Amino acid sequence: MLEVADLRVRYGNLEVVHGISFRAEKGKVTAVLGGNGAGKTTVLKAVMGLVPASAGSVTLGAVQLKGKPAHEVARLGLAMCPEGRQVFPEMSVHENLLMGAYLRGDPSAIRADLEEMFQRFPRLRERRLQLAGTLSGGEQEMLAIARALMARPQLLLLDEPSWGLAPIIVDEVAQAIRDISQTGTTILLVEQNVQMALDLAVYAYVLETGEVVMQGSNEELMSNSYVQNAYLGV
Ligand SMILES: Nc1ncnc2c1ncn2[C@@H]1O[C@H](COP(=O)(O)OP(=O)(O)OP(=O)(O)O)[C@@H](O)[C@H]1O
Numbered sequence: 001m002l003e004v005a006d007l008r009v010r011y012g013n014l015e016v017v018h019g020i021s022f023r024a025e026k027g028k029v030t031a032v033l034g035g036n037g038a039g040k041t042t043v044l045k046a047v048m049g050l051v052p053a054s055a056g057s058v059t060l061g062a063v064q065l066k067g068k069p070a071h072e073v074a075r076l077g078l079a080m081c082p083e084g085r086q087v088f089p090e091m092s093v094h095e096n097l098l099m100g101a102y103l104r105g106d107p108s109a110i111r112a113d114l115e116e117m118f119q120r121f122p123r124l125r126e127r128r129l130q131l132a133g134t135l136s137g138g139e140q141e142m143l144a145i146a147r148a149l150m151a152r153p154q155l156l157l158l159d160e161p162s163w164g165l166a167p168i169i170v171d172e173v174a175q176a177i178r179d180i181s182q183t184g185t186t187i188l189l190v191e192q193n194v195q196m197a198l199d200l201a202v203y204a205y206v207l208e209t210g211e212v213v214m215q216g217s218n219e220e221l222m223s224n225s226y227v228q229n230a231y232l233g234v
């Protein structure tokens with residue numbers, strides 16, 4: 001469904017993504033793994049149209065996304081859950097969720113989707129009037145995911161959802177991602193938590209200093225000695 005080919009991204013004169021290719025299969029979780037500064041966020045931003053790609057192509061089905069601004073990419077069915085959550089701290093949970101639906105003009109369907117989010121994340125229902133900035137990290141992550149889902153994306157981009165969360169909360173977030181995937185939403189998951197990501201993903205790419213250095217099925221990567229040493233602490 002999403003196909004990225006020979007993608008290059010630069011900030012000013014400095015190229016940080018050096019011609020990478022990957023694909024995200026429809027209805028599956030695909031992971032992009034890598035350490036700090038590898039270029040993971042940059043890749044997601046380039047897919048979303050938040051930073052320009054200097055070369056390569058980004059296609060969703062037959063549609064070329066490269067060169068399109070983020071609002072158009074969003075209209076075509078992509079939503080991103082950004083690094084660090086970036087919920088609107090001074091808005092309530094309810095208002096944050098409505099912000100996720102800002103491109104839609106179908107009030108009754110939006111109401112139904114709100115209800116669905118509250119069913120999926122009961123803790124958000126309990127806290128629907130609470131200011132988002134006062135939620136715990138795990139609750140903010142759930143809110144950020146739910147807000148992205150309110151756009152009804154075909155493809156959900158998740159930037160380090162496990163960041164800063166205790167292991168038990170990481171498990172909860174992972175379960176939520178699994179459930180969302182099982183409803184048919186395609187997911188591109190960026191993670192430094194390789195164990196979590198490989199538990200969820202069918203296929204993964206390892207990114208180092210802006211290049212894909214390895215790729216394979218979750219089983220292939222899990223049993224790969226380089227991945228075990230460098231990323232799984234085995
Ligand atoms: N706006 C920017 N201007 C200049 N350089 C940038 C900018 N954003 C990121 N970079 C650089 O691009 C490289 C890749 O950064 P990026 O944020 O994509 O990495 P990352 O893999 O997401 O890292 P992390 O795991 O720490 O979030 C880094 O060297 C970073 O300093």
Ligand SMILES: [Mg+2]
Binds near residue numbers: 040041
């Ligand atoms: Mg990042």
